[in-house]
Amino acid sequence: MVKLVYFAWVRERIGKSQEDIELPENVVTISDLIAYLCTLDEGYAAAFTEPQVIRAALDKTHVLHDEAIGNANEIAFFPPMTGG
Amino acid sequence: MMNVTNQDHNNLAIRVQIQAEDFDLESEINHLKQFGDIGGITSFTGLCRDEAGQLSALELEHYPGMAEAQISDICHQAFEKFDLIGITTIHRYGKIAPGENIVLVVAASTHRQAAFDGANFVMDFLKTDAPFWKKEHLKDGSSGEWVAAKDKDDAAKDKWR
Numbered sequence: 564m565v566k567l568v569y570f571a572w573v574r575e576r577i578g579k580s581q582e583d584i585e586l587p588e589n590v591v592t593i594s595d596l597i598a599y600l601c602t603l604d605e606g607y608a609a610a611f612t613e614p615q616v617i618r619a620a621l622d623k624t625h626v627l628h629d630e631a632i633g634n635a636n637e638i639a640f641f642p643p644m645t646g647g
Numbered sequence: 648m649m650n651v652t653n654q655d656h657n658n659l660a661i662r663v664q665i666q667a668e669d670f671d672l673e674s675e676i677n678h679l680k681q682f683g684d685i686g687g688i689t690s691f692t693g694l695c696r697d698e699a700g701q702l703s704a705l706e707l708e709h710y711p712g713m714a715e716a717q718i719s720d721i722c723h724q725a726f727e728k729f730d731l732i733g734i735t736t737i738h739r740y741g742k743i744a745p746g747e748n749i750v751l752v753v754a755a756s757t758h759r760q761a762a763f764d765g766a767n768f769v770m771d772f773l774k775t776d777a778p779f780w781k782k783e784h785l786k787d788g789s790s791g792e793w794v795a796a797k798d799k800d801d802a803a804k805d806k807w808r
Contacts, residue, residue, distance in 0.1 A: 568710070570708055570710055570778070570780055571708055571780035571782070571793055572780075572793050620710070620713060620778075623710070623712050623713035623716055624713075624716075625717075625776075639710060639713070639778075641710065641778065641780065642780060642793065642796070643775070643795075643796035644774075644775060644776060644777055644778050644779060644780070644796065645774070645779060645780055645781050645794050645795070645796050646714075646718075646738065646750075646773040646774055646775070646776070646777030646778070646779040647693055647738075647749070647750050647770055647773040647774040647777065647779075
Protein backbone atom coordinates (compact mmCIF):
# COMPACT_ATOMS: atom_id res chain seq x y z
CA MET A 564 0.00 0.00 0.00
CA VAL A 565 1.10 3.52 -0.72
CA LYS A 566 -0.38 6.75 0.63
CA LEU A 567 -1.47 9.35 -1.92
CA VAL A 568 -1.96 12.96 -0.81
CA TYR A 569 -3.50 15.80 -2.82
CA PHE A 570 -3.46 19.57 -2.39
CA ALA A 571 -5.34 22.67 -3.58
CA TRP A 572 -7.43 22.21 -6.76
CA VAL A 573 -6.03 18.74 -7.33
CA ARG A 574 -7.56 17.79 -3.97
CA GLU A 575 -10.84 19.52 -4.80
CA ARG A 576 -11.23 17.82 -8.18
CA ILE A 577 -10.40 14.37 -6.85
CA GLY A 578 -12.69 14.98 -3.87
CA LYS A 579 -10.39 13.77 -1.09
CA SER A 580 -7.19 14.88 0.55
CA GLN A 581 -5.58 11.46 0.89
CA GLU A 582 -6.08 7.75 0.33
CA ASP A 583 -4.19 4.47 0.48
CA ILE A 584 -4.00 2.46 -2.72
CA GLU A 585 -2.41 -0.74 -3.97
CA LEU A 586 -0.22 0.04 -6.98
CA PRO A 587 -0.83 -2.18 -10.01
CA GLU A 588 2.32 -3.99 -11.15
CA ASN A 589 2.57 -2.03 -14.39
CA VAL A 590 2.74 1.30 -12.53
CA VAL A 591 6.45 2.11 -12.27
CA THR A 592 6.79 5.88 -12.63
CA ILE A 593 4.80 8.94 -11.56
CA SER A 594 3.52 9.22 -15.17
CA ASP A 595 2.27 5.63 -15.03
CA LEU A 596 0.46 6.39 -11.78
CA ILE A 597 -1.24 9.48 -13.24
CA ALA A 598 -2.41 7.45 -16.25
CA TYR A 599 -3.71 4.72 -13.94
CA LEU A 600 -5.58 7.15 -11.66
CA CYS A 601 -7.26 8.76 -14.68
CA THR A 602 -8.90 5.41 -15.46
CA LEU A 603 -10.53 5.24 -12.00
CA ASP A 604 -13.10 8.01 -12.29
CA GLU A 605 -13.76 11.43 -13.77
CA GLY A 606 -12.52 13.32 -10.68
CA TYR A 607 -8.98 12.07 -11.29
CA ALA A 608 -9.34 12.70 -15.01
CA ALA A 609 -10.38 16.30 -14.23
CA ALA A 610 -7.45 16.77 -11.84
CA PHE A 611 -4.95 15.47 -14.40
CA THR A 612 -6.43 17.05 -17.55
CA GLU A 613 -3.12 18.82 -18.09
CA PRO A 614 -0.66 16.41 -16.49
CA GLN A 615 2.32 18.60 -17.43
CA VAL A 616 1.25 21.31 -14.94
CA ILE A 617 0.92 18.87 -12.04
CA ARG A 618 3.80 18.72 -9.58
CA ALA A 619 4.65 15.52 -7.73
CA ALA A 620 6.62 14.62 -4.61
CA LEU A 621 7.89 11.26 -3.34
CA ASP A 622 8.17 11.19 0.44
CA LYS A 623 8.02 15.01 0.49
CA THR A 624 10.77 15.49 -2.10
CA HIS A 625 9.86 17.12 -5.42
CA VAL A 626 10.33 14.77 -8.41
CA LEU A 627 9.71 14.81 -12.17
CA HIS A 628 7.07 12.60 -13.77
CA ASP A 629 9.58 10.10 -15.17
CA GLU A 630 10.82 9.30 -11.66
CA ALA A 631 10.37 5.69 -10.53
CA ILE A 632 8.10 5.38 -7.49
CA GLY A 633 10.27 2.65 -5.95
CA ASN A 634 9.62 2.09 -2.26
CA ALA A 635 8.07 5.49 -1.54
CA ASN A 636 5.57 5.56 1.31
CA GLU A 637 3.85 8.80 0.33
CA ILE A 638 3.19 10.27 -3.10
CA ALA A 639 1.85 13.81 -3.39
CA PHE A 640 0.20 15.58 -6.32
CA PHE A 641 -0.41 19.33 -6.40
CA PRO A 642 -0.59 22.41 -8.64
CA PRO A 643 2.43 24.69 -9.16
CA MET A 644 3.41 26.14 -5.78
CA THR A 645 2.59 29.73 -4.85
CA GLY A 646 4.49 30.42 -1.64
CA GLY A 647 5.59 33.72 -0.20
CA MET B 648 30.43 28.36 11.56
CA MET B 649 27.21 28.44 13.54
CA ASN B 650 25.76 25.40 15.12
CA VAL B 651 22.71 24.79 12.94
CA THR B 652 21.95 21.32 14.27
CA ASN B 653 20.96 22.50 17.73
CA GLN B 654 17.40 21.43 18.40
CA ASP B 655 16.61 24.43 20.58
CA HIS B 656 14.89 26.88 18.25
CA ASN B 657 16.06 29.82 20.32
CA ASN B 658 19.65 28.96 19.45
CA LEU B 659 19.30 28.43 15.72
CA ALA B 660 21.07 30.75 13.32
CA ILE B 661 18.84 29.23 10.62
CA ARG B 662 15.28 29.30 11.88
CA VAL B 663 12.19 28.20 9.94
CA GLN B 664 8.68 28.38 11.32
CA ILE B 665 5.44 27.35 9.62
CA GLN B 666 2.62 28.64 11.78
CA ALA B 667 -0.97 29.91 11.79
CA GLU B 668 -0.19 32.75 14.21
CA ASP B 669 1.16 36.14 13.29
CA PHE B 670 4.82 37.00 13.90
CA ASP B 671 6.65 39.89 15.52
CA LEU B 672 9.39 41.55 13.47
CA GLU B 673 11.12 43.20 16.42
CA SER B 674 11.56 39.96 18.34
CA GLU B 675 12.83 38.16 15.23
CA ILE B 676 15.45 40.87 14.66
CA ASN B 677 16.51 40.61 18.30
CA HIS B 678 16.71 36.83 17.98
CA LEU B 679 19.31 37.15 15.19
CA LYS B 680 21.45 39.65 17.11
CA GLN B 681 22.83 36.88 19.34
CA PHE B 682 24.68 35.14 16.51
CA GLY B 683 27.77 37.23 15.93
CA ASP B 684 29.28 40.53 14.94
CA ILE B 685 26.41 41.70 12.76
CA GLY B 686 26.75 44.73 10.50
CA GLY B 687 23.29 44.66 9.00
CA ILE B 688 19.89 43.00 9.21
CA THR B 689 17.32 43.19 6.41
CA SER B 690 13.74 42.03 6.62
CA PHE B 691 11.00 41.41 4.10
CA THR B 692 7.35 41.14 5.16
CA GLY B 693 4.83 39.83 2.63
CA LEU B 694 1.22 40.91 3.17
CA CYS B 695 -2.16 39.85 1.84
CA ARG B 696 -3.39 42.41 -0.73
CA ASP B 697 -7.06 43.33 -0.86
CA GLU B 698 -7.29 43.08 -4.68
CA ALA B 699 -9.47 46.15 -5.29
CA GLY B 700 -11.59 45.52 -2.23
CA GLN B 701 -13.06 42.24 -3.46
CA LEU B 702 -11.15 39.88 -1.20
CA SER B 703 -12.30 38.90 2.30
CA ALA B 704 -9.38 36.55 2.88
CA LEU B 705 -6.77 34.32 1.33
CA GLU B 706 -6.73 30.75 2.58
CA LEU B 707 -3.23 29.33 2.56
CA GLU B 708 -2.96 25.57 2.29
CA HIS B 709 0.41 23.88 2.77
CA TYR B 710 2.01 20.45 2.71
CA PRO B 711 3.09 19.85 6.33
CA GLY B 712 6.59 18.44 6.55
CA MET B 713 7.51 19.25 2.97
CA ALA B 714 6.95 22.98 3.56
CA GLU B 715 9.39 22.98 6.49
CA ALA B 716 11.91 20.86 4.57
CA GLN B 717 11.82 22.98 1.41
CA ILE B 718 12.07 26.33 3.20
CA SER B 719 14.80 25.00 5.46
CA ASP B 720 16.74 23.88 2.37
CA ILE B 721 16.31 27.30 0.73
CA CYS B 722 17.50 29.04 3.92
CA HIS B 723 20.55 26.76 4.19
CA GLN B 724 21.43 27.58 0.57
CA ALA B 725 21.14 31.32 1.28
CA PHE B 726 23.17 30.96 4.48
CA GLU B 727 26.05 29.31 2.59
CA LYS B 728 25.85 31.33 -0.63
CA PHE B 729 25.91 34.76 1.01
CA ASP B 730 27.91 33.84 4.12
CA LEU B 731 25.09 34.98 6.38
CA ILE B 732 25.35 35.17 10.15
CA GLY B 733 21.72 34.20 10.57
CA ILE B 734 18.47 33.81 8.66
CA THR B 735 14.89 33.40 9.82
CA THR B 736 11.85 32.58 7.69
CA ILE B 737 8.32 32.45 9.09
CA HIS B 738 5.47 31.45 6.76
CA ARG B 739 1.86 31.50 7.90
CA TYR B 740 -0.98 29.24 6.79
CA GLY B 741 -4.75 29.30 7.26
CA LYS B 742 -7.11 32.22 6.57
CA ILE B 743 -5.35 35.55 6.24
CA ALA B 744 -7.26 38.82 5.74
CA PRO B 745 -6.12 41.72 3.54
CA GLY B 746 -3.48 43.77 5.31
CA GLU B 747 -2.35 40.86 7.47
CA ASN B 748 1.10 39.31 7.32
CA ILE B 749 1.80 36.18 5.27
CA VAL B 750 5.56 35.74 5.32
CA LEU B 751 8.66 37.13 7.03
CA VAL B 752 12.30 36.75 6.00
CA VAL B 753 15.03 38.28 8.16
CA ALA B 754 18.70 38.02 7.17
CA ALA B 755 21.74 39.10 9.17
CA SER B 756 25.28 39.52 7.84
CA THR B 757 28.57 41.32 8.35
CA HIS B 758 27.96 43.74 5.47
CA ARG B 759 24.64 44.94 4.05
CA GLN B 760 24.72 43.47 0.54
CA ALA B 761 24.72 39.88 1.78
CA ALA B 762 21.71 40.57 4.01
CA PHE B 763 19.77 42.17 1.13
CA ASP B 764 20.73 39.34 -1.24
CA GLY B 765 20.01 36.60 1.29
CA ALA B 766 16.45 37.79 1.95
CA ASN B 767 15.84 38.41 -1.78
CA PHE B 768 17.12 34.91 -2.68
CA VAL B 769 14.90 33.23 -0.09
CA MET B 770 11.79 35.09 -1.29
CA ASP B 771 12.48 34.25 -4.95
CA PHE B 772 12.72 30.53 -4.16
CA LEU B 773 9.80 30.51 -1.72
CA LYS B 774 7.48 31.69 -4.48
CA THR B 775 8.02 28.63 -6.67
CA ASP B 776 9.52 25.94 -4.43
CA ALA B 777 7.62 26.12 -1.12
CA PRO B 778 4.49 23.91 -1.14
CA PHE B 779 1.84 26.54 -0.39
CA TRP B 780 -1.34 27.31 -2.34
CA LYS B 781 -3.64 30.29 -1.95
CA LYS B 782 -7.38 30.25 -2.39
CA GLU B 783 -9.33 33.50 -2.60
CA HIS B 784 -12.41 34.04 -0.47
CA LEU B 785 -14.51 36.91 -1.80
CA LYS B 786 -16.49 39.52 0.14
CA ASP B 787 -19.76 38.41 -1.45
CA GLY B 788 -19.29 35.10 0.38
CA SER B 789 -18.33 33.11 -2.68
CA SER B 790 -15.22 31.07 -3.04
CA GLY B 791 -12.87 32.61 -5.59
CA GLU B 792 -10.06 31.15 -7.64
CA TRP B 793 -6.85 29.47 -6.61
CA VAL B 794 -4.04 31.98 -7.15
CA ALA B 795 -2.13 30.86 -10.24
CA ALA B 796 1.64 30.53 -10.38
CA LYS B 797 3.31 33.30 -12.37
CA ASP B 798 5.97 32.92 -15.07
CA LYS B 799 7.75 35.99 -13.70
CA ASP B 800 8.30 34.12 -10.43
CA ASP B 801 10.17 31.40 -12.29
CA ALA B 802 12.16 34.09 -14.09
CA ALA B 803 13.02 35.82 -10.79
CA LYS B 804 14.56 32.59 -9.50
CA ASP B 805 16.69 32.16 -12.61
CA LYS B 806 18.75 35.28 -11.87
CA TRP B 807 20.52 33.43 -9.04
CA ARG B 808 21.79 30.60 -11.27
